[in-house]
Amino acid sequence: MGICSLSDVKIDTTPERSLVAPTHPGLISTEKKLVREYMTVDVVSLQAAETVKEVITCIRKTGHDGFPVLSNGKAVGLIAARDIVGAKASDKIAPLMQPVILKTMPDESMTDVARKMFRFCVQKLPVVNPDGQFVGIITNADVIRSQIERVTPEKVFDYLNTLKKLYGLDPHLSRGSVPVRELVPTQDKVYMDELDGRGYEIQKGLAEPLIVVRRRGRLLVIDGHHRAVAANRLKVPRLDAYIIDIDSDTELGIEKTARNMRLWRLDDVQILDESKHSILG
Template sequence: MDSKLKVSDYMVRDVVSIPPDFTILEAKNKIISTEFHGLPVSQDGKILGFVTAKELLREIDHPDKKVSEIIKDGTVTVSPDMDIDDASRVLFRYGLRNTPVVDESGMAVGMISNMDIIRSAIEKATPNKINMLKNFLSQQHDVKIEVRRRVIPIDQLRPTQKEVYADELRGRQYEIKRGLVEPLIVIRKDGYYVLVDGHHRVLAAKEMGVKQFQAFVLEPEHDIELGMEKSADEMGVKTIDDIRIIEGKNHPLVKVATRLLTNKDAGSE
């Protein structure tokens, strides 16, 4: 399944580009208004070149100079049907943060960034989690389990984790806004779903007003008793609202290094 993932599955389809007659000042302001570190230069939808923030910075003392005067002819591009792993090699090989996606006629149809590549890598890890859980439950309960991808209501989720970290919630909201919507992993029960993986995602989405979420649903052929659900009962966790949000601490996956200055230190700088 992983080998079939294409650039078209992850690229941003709204192509932001600038014309070659843009001035350095206009190009700088345009890049600042986007999430990109560089923009394609195009005319009538066809790519002429690419300009980076670093190239514009070199010309910052010449705000009226035209972009066409500083770009090289042509640029590195990828095609929408290219394997996502091959595209990652292109970006790595040329040290690119983002690059245009161009179809066979030379028209720009999207942009792919190293953030999109990272997103694809994160999402590709999900099937391994699902298969491990499916095999474990099948063997433990001697039951056949089907896996289906569905959109499920958040209010039908039964959590199995009692705490989440506030800093991780902010991070998950940023990911969701950027398009990293990694599906949840849940187990279907009678009238609800037991949430196995994705507690931070669910709370982040709920705070954003999202009412439903993509999920990989494990569906046993008959009801099974889950140890994780029993543990949740013992912790008093029955709904999403029962999860405690930990403020003031960082998620264990995040290590933040700081140097606290004393008054003496501050006065000497």
């Protein structure tokens, strides 16, 4: 019989193996990712009455090329380096800024923000509270970061089905934390730019759970290698994971793959930095 829903999976509820009750919403969360989880709150801003001189000072001091413009605590515009080209240092920035038309709020979903950015071709949105006061900024980079390496129920179900079809196994599924240093990788390469993003999410408590298989005391990473390697580099002791327990002496294909690639621990994974290689000859 195939695994089509969580009701088809044996859920291990012993305290040492599971941190959640055996309910569908608790095992695999479907909560939306919200703006408040990804927005930047410590934002350098300018006042509408200030001049181009202040914009240049902020660019030199921060290295950023754009800033929100506020008036009485509310976002009224965005000023970028391109907006002040040809302007005098004494010119007011209000006539030069791009007026703010679109805004978002902390409780809006990142999916809705992505739609706004794509539809109106904007890279940044001011975040405001219910009173319209500016509280932060959300960027297209934040949107991308919120979508990369998402763990969906389909990923878990697909792998459970694969185990059942290939090996005739009856897996137990639980959710809990796993020790990072004991994780065994099953892919031999990760990318430095992805590690930076995953490290950011781990430090802010936003990382998606791993998917791991536990067989004969070994923890094999099925999904989430960038998260695992990033946590290892940051010396994070444990990560949240969906744990698939297998009570079988049959060696899995992923175990053979890891052995053939001589992957015994996360330190064996090669980190590729594509920024060091030129695209053009």
